[in-house]
Amino acid sequence: MNTQHAVGIDVGGTGIKGALVDTQAGELLSERIKYPTPEGGTPGDIFEVIAQIVDDCGPDAAGLPLGVCVPSVVKNGRTLTAANISTEWVGLDAEEALEDRLGRDIVFLNDADSAGVAEAHYGEAVGQEGLTILTTLGTGIGSALIQDGVLIPNTELGHLELDGEVAEHRSSAVARQRLGQSFEQWAAGLERYYLHLNRLFSPDLFLLGGGVSKEADQFLHLISLPVPIRTAALRNNAGILGAAFLAHNTRNSR
Incomplete structure (x- = not known):
């Protein structure tokens, strides 16, 4: 068993994906395995998919640290909240329940936090001093705060109120589509949101992640901020890589 290897699994509202990871290199060692999120997103059904992904990683995954990130x-x-998954997750001892199901240690964390950890160790925020704020723009807005490479967990900056409205209701990627906005129109509101975050937290770097980051050339140049804003590097693998990294480090620190 390679002591640098771990399994990372990223649970989303529409898909669950995972892989075997080299935590030293920050690379997937297997194909990214993906299954649809079961309808309703209940813990039991999602646990079954997680177990299947671990099995699909093959015998090399046996006994390795396992990290799971969820939208909570x-x-x-x-798990204290539930975004696009069943409300049965709210108040659930999810880590203990999945450990019982799989018979192995698990590390559970928020999905945006996992992506932020990955960017800090393998991606666009490697070596970044001070405060980095990663935002993942999708159905809502996820966030991760990284101070000098260390995660400050469970920030929910998409839920900040701005101009009398929850920010993600106007500035998420899905909100742009729902409101029928062009990228130019959306970018104006997004700039307002980032300026608000800058006023509150005075970060040294913003990173923009989530599925819409693939289209960053359509709007990022329209956003003017007093601090740098860049596209996150790891795209759809960020959650997997961050979960595997933290699972590996947690085991080694015990």
């Missing part, structure tokens, strides 16, 4: 605030292994 996670404290001490308990």
